[in-house]
Structures are given as structure tokens and as C-alpha cells.
Amino acid sequence: MNAVVVGDLLLDVDVEGDVARLTPYAPVPVVDVVSETKRAGGAGLVATFLKRDGHDVTLVTALSEDARAAELPPLLDGIALVAGRSPSGTVVKTRLRSREQPIARIDEGSATPEAPEITDAMLAAIAAADLVVVADYGRRLTEQPAIRAALEDAAGRVPVVWDPHPRGAVPVPGVVVTPNLGEAHGFTGVEGRGVPFADEAALRLFTAWRSAAVVVTMGAHGALLRTSVDGLPLVASGPVVRDADVNGAGDRFASALAVALGSGRLPSDAVQDAVLVTAGFLADGGVAMLEATAPVPLPGADHEALAVVERVRASGGTVVATGGVFDLIHAGHARTLSAARALGDCLIVLLNSDESVKRLKGPERPIMTAADRVDLLEALEVVDGVIVFGEDTPVEAIKRVRPDIWVKGGDYNAATLPEAAVIKEWGGRAVTVPFFPGRSTTRLAAAIQRVS
Structure with a gap:
């Protein structure tokens, strides 16, 4: 299956260290760095998941010309990179962690970006897709008219899953959108909590965005699916994973949902599949599993x-x-x-x-x-x-x-x-x-x- 990811490519850095003391001048932990891990983030993480799942993957994105951007292509081993030029700097998100617990996150390059270049090769890659995942991280790629036209055309032929961003563009009509609870609140202004809130937000987004379906992800409570304004919503749940590192969970959900839809699964079944895949991802340690050697399973073990x-x-x-x-x-x-x-x-x-x-x-x-x-x-x-x-x-x-x-x-x-x-x-x-x-x-x- 030819999977095409359209979206913003970021650089994720995890710095692991030991904390045994505070600074003498303020109650601030001193982190003795033990290791540093870099990975492609944003749309790059979605592409990485799809590649690990065994699919042919093309990443359509905009790439900066700074030194940090040069670190990204080697992190996309086996993924075809089709990129226009971005006049803005590369976004770098660095997480400081100790004993698997987050301490702080440092963001670089998050200022309002300039519009990226769109090339014919980018549009051709979208036109050749068997499925599309849009990983919008608010860097203006998805607001460009040529990209939007190509995605709207793709939505009439193949499954298109759009993971929206608070600073991103409104999804084109006919796609499956996957906001989380916080994003659903931000997009709609609906107040509340739990399933009633998620359903009301999904109904509003379904109508406003003219979506094929709206899936509101609800963390440990699964996901709520709306495919029409009539009838009842579907709530899909999976095993609860305690104390999980949820970084990348939304990207894993979107990639799994797109694959299930691309394989011909009904939306209800596809959402359930994606919930279970995401729970397995969290149980395996989250994004850390991308670098870890897979454990040898017990015979018959889960x-x-x-x-x-x-x-x-x-x-x-x-x-x-x-x-x-x-x-x-x-x-x-x-x-x-x-x-x-x-x-x-x-x-x-x-x-x-x-x-x-x-x-x-x-x-x-x-x-x-x-x-x-x-x-x-x-x-x-x-x-x-x-x-x-x-x-x-x-x-x-x-x-x-x-x-x-x-x-x-x-x-x-x-x-x-x-x-x-x-x-x-x-x-x-x-x-x-x-x-x-x-x-x-x-x-x-x-x-x-x-x-x-």
C-alpha cells in the first residue's frame, strides 16, 4: 500500500539524564546527561510508524535550509522524501527526562512561519497515494491552495485522515478528522467533559468541516466516532495503559486508522483497530519503542x-x-x-x-x-x-x-x-x-x- 504523509517535519530530541541534586542558587534540578536520541517528529513520526508497519511511504513536506534540517533525512531511512523549500527555521522539540519522567520541554523555531514552496513533485506524490495521512503542525503547508486542492481530490478517491492542529488550517471537505479532546474544545468552544462533550463537538465539526467522519480521541477512554448527524455515535475503547508516555499517541492513532481504512475496514472497525494499536504502542513504551530492541516474547505471551x-x-x-x-x-x-x-x-x-x-x-x-x-x-x-x-x-x-x-x-x-x-x-x-x-x-x- 502506497501511504503518503502530508505535513510538517520536525526534529524531536530526547535527552535522558540522572537527577541527584539541585542547583545552589535556585530549586532547579541538575540533569547529568546520560543519552541523547533524535528522531523525525511531526509528519516524520507518522511516516516512521507507517514504514515500520511494512508500507511504502512517501513524506510530502517542506524542508528548511538550516543545519538542523540536514539532520532529518538520515532519520527517515527507507521513506521517500518529497520536499519543497521552507524559508523558516526547523522546529526542534527537546524533552528533558529522568527515570522516564519528563522534566521540561524546550522548543526552538516555533515563531510564525513563512509560506513554504509547493512543487509539482509534491502534488504528484499526493495524486499517486493509496491512502493519505495529513499531520498538520501549524507550519502553513496545509493552507496552501495547491496542496488543499490535491488533498480534496485525493479524498474523493482514497481514505484521507487529517490530524488537525490548533494553529493549522481547516481540514478540506470529505476527510476523516481526528482531534483530541483539547483540540475539539478549541475548535468548537463546546464546554463539558467525557462522551457527551466529545459527541457534541464531533457533531459541530462534522457539519462545519463537511467531514466524511469525525473521530475525537479521548485518551484512556478510547475514541468517539461520528459519521453522520443522525443516529448514535460509536465509542471504541481499549485496554487502559497506566503511567504511559503519550508523546506520539495521536500520530500512532492517525497512522493506524488510515491503514485500516485503506484496507477496506468499515469506519467503526477501523476506529476500534486504531484504538487497540495505540494502546499497544503505549504499552510498549511509546516512542521509546522506536529505538529499543524488541523483547523476546514468552511462548503464547501477550x-x-x-x-x-x-x-x-x-x-x-x-x-x-x-x-x-x-x-x-x-x-x-x-x-x-x-x-x-x-x-x-x-x-x-x-x-x-x-x-x-x-x-x-x-x-x-x-x-x-x-x-x-x-x-x-x-x-x-x-x-x-x-x-x-x-x-x-x-x-x-x-x-x-x-x-x-x-x-x-x-x-x-x-x-x-x-x-x-x-x-x-x-x-x-x-x-x-x-x-x-x-x-x-x-x-x-x-x-x-x-x-x-
């Missing part, structure tokens, strides 16, 4: 759970894990999981596979498939990730996750809990939490059978 473990451990937090079948989740399960989550900074559930359950419980079990059990567990606020294992015990999975605390609900001791010895190998502890009698899958299944 990579998002492993990413949570790595992130919590890197920040000095406590990793808690528990395990079980969790077939027909009941109140006893919920209380055990809540008690376990309270012991640390994340809770990973190691879940018996369907084959493992059959060996342990008999041929009639599980009642629910592993896929359904995973969905239910991940829907619980106290669960940060789920890993499915196929052995009869979770010992091998525990060795790879290496939790600081292993939790079981019930009357266990070291002799009856084989995992206890394994946990000690890296200094972890096995603990039990109170058992709640009268709650069991067997009892629940029997009660259902009686009333069925």
Missing part, C-alpha cells in the same frame, strides 16, 4: 504484559504476579486480584491455556476459552497484563517474568506451593491473600446448570 513489566522495573517499581485458571470469574477472583494489585505497581496474571486447563480439570473444562478469559481479566482495572502459558504449572512463565511478589489466594504454604522456591532464586517473595469461601467456578457452573 507482549503488552511484558512491556508493562519492563517499564515498571525500569522505574524502580514492584512487579506483582499471580496465576490461575480464572474460568467463570467470580467475586472471590475479584477480591484476590484487588488484594494482589495493592501490593505493588503492576499486576500480571499468568493464565492457564485451554489445553493446560483440560489436563488439570478434565475434558469439560474450561467453560470459557482462553481468549475470553483474557478479555475479561484485561477489562478489570486492577489487572495490568495477562500472559497465557501452556504448562501444568506457571513455574517457567514465572522464571521469565521474575516478579518481585508472587500472590496466591488460599491456604498455601511453602511445601504446597512449588512456585515459592522459584521466586527465591532472584530474591522475590511468595505471599498469600485471604481466601473467600463459598466462591468457586464449580459452584457457579452448577448454579447456572440448575437454572438453565
Whole structure:
């Protein structure tokens, strides 16, 4: 699929350092720099996501002639760059961070830009697109008449997803627009919060911009889709990723949405796909995953759970894990999981596979498939990730996750809990939490059978 990204190319710089003292003349942290990472930002980040997803990508942009602009083409490996000249300086956004926590951001080149040059090659690239993502960062590229005409023509042929900017141009008619909550408020003046606010803003933008669809992204609450002024909006949600670095999340959402639409997915399905892709991006560490070596997954493991473990451990937090079948989740399960989550900074559930359950419980079990059990567990606020294992015990999975605390609900001791010895190998502890009698899958299944 020939994906074309149209928009403003920025230079993103992440400076990581250690903070152990304040300056003697003011309560200002002193950052001892450990590393510096540069990446293409803005439209360049969208193009990078699409390239990593396996698509042929062309970036249509305006490039400055200063020294910082010369750093950008090498950061766009494998991406075709079709650029007009920008008479303005390159925008550089530098984030200062320590222990994965932001300290400050320094912006350069953000003054009001002059109009960029538009070339025939830029317009030809848009005309050849199978899908288009517009990443507008307010640098005046998308307000140029020739670019707007080319994008409006493209919208009549292929999916065009437009991520608007408060200082950018109004999207052309017929495109799918993806403002976040703050942008939706700024564009419409609508007051409020949550889904009612997002829907009212989407309705107003749909009419004012004559859009094909409006998707208001709502952070951890997913995204709201409007494709008409009649009927009901669609709200698509995904797994909640706590303490995530959300830098680049909007770009990841727009790129995933465009790919889904370009593949023929219905808007409702495409928005759900994009929400899940964005949640996975955040769980993997956000933009840091572009430089990191991908972790080796556990057999059958959910990579998002492993990413949570790595992130919590890197920040000095406590990793808690528990395990079980969790077939027909009941109140006893919920209380055990809540008690376990309270012991640390994340809770990973190691879940018996369907084959493992059959060996342990008999041929009639599980009642629910592993896929359904995973969905239910991940829907619980106290669960940060789920890993499915196929052995009869979770010992091998525990060795790879290496939790600081292993939790079981019930009357266990070291002799009856084989995992206890394994946990000690890296200094972890096995603990039990109170058992709640009268709650069991067997009892629940029997009660259902009686009333069925």
C-alpha cells in the first residue's frame, strides 16, 4: 500500500539524564546527561510508524535550509522524501527526562512561519497515494491552495485522515478528522467533559468541516466516532495503559486508522483497530519503542504484559504476579486480584491455556476459552497484563517474568506451593491473600446448570 504523509517535519530530541541534586542558587534540578536520541517528529513520526508497519511511504513536506534540517533525512531511512523549500527555521522539540519522567520541554523555531514552496513533485506524490495521512503542525503547508486542492481530490478517491492542529488550517471537505479532546474544545468552544462533550463537538465539526467522519480521541477512554448527524455515535475503547508516555499517541492513532481504512475496514472497525494499536504502542513504551530492541516474547505471551513489566522495573517499581485458571470469574477472583494489585505497581496474571486447563480439570473444562478469559481479566482495572502459558504449572512463565511478589489466594504454604522456591532464586517473595469461601467456578457452573 502506497501511504503518503502530508505535513510538517520536525526534529524531536530526547535527552535522558540522572537527577541527584539541585542547583545552589535556585530549586532547579541538575540533569547529568546520560543519552541523547533524535528522531523525525511531526509528519516524520507518522511516516516512521507507517514504514515500520511494512508500507511504502512517501513524506510530502517542506524542508528548511538550516543545519538542523540536514539532520532529518538520515532519520527517515527507507521513506521517500518529497520536499519543497521552507524559508523558516526547523522546529526542534527537546524533552528533558529522568527515570522516564519528563522534566521540561524546550522548543526552538516555533515563531510564525513563512509560506513554504509547493512543487509539482509534491502534488504528484499526493495524486499517486493509496491512502493519505495529513499531520498538520501549524507550519502553513496545509493552507496552501495547491496542496488543499490535491488533498480534496485525493479524498474523493482514497481514505484521507487529517490530524488537525490548533494553529493549522481547516481540514478540506470529505476527510476523516481526528482531534483530541483539547483540540475539539478549541475548535468548537463546546464546554463539558467525557462522551457527551466529545459527541457534541464531533457533531459541530462534522457539519462545519463537511467531514466524511469525525473521530475525537479521548485518551484512556478510547475514541468517539461520528459519521453522520443522525443516529448514535460509536465509542471504541481499549485496554487502559497506566503511567504511559503519550508523546506520539495521536500520530500512532492517525497512522493506524488510515491503514485500516485503506484496507477496506468499515469506519467503526477501523476506529476500534486504531484504538487497540495505540494502546499497544503505549504499552510498549511509546516512542521509546522506536529505538529499543524488541523483547523476546514468552511462548503464547501477550507482549503488552511484558512491556508493562519492563517499564515498571525500569522505574524502580514492584512487579506483582499471580496465576490461575480464572474460568467463570467470580467475586472471590475479584477480591484476590484487588488484594494482589495493592501490593505493588503492576499486576500480571499468568493464565492457564485451554489445553493446560483440560489436563488439570478434565475434558469439560474450561467453560470459557482462553481468549475470553483474557478479555475479561484485561477489562478489570486492577489487572495490568495477562500472559497465557501452556504448562501444568506457571513455574517457567514465572522464571521469565521474575516478579518481585508472587500472590496466591488460599491456604498455601511453602511445601504446597512449588512456585515459592522459584521466586527465591532472584530474591522475590511468595505471599498469600485471604481466601473467600463459598466462591468457586464449580459452584457457579452448577448454579447456572440448575437454572438453565
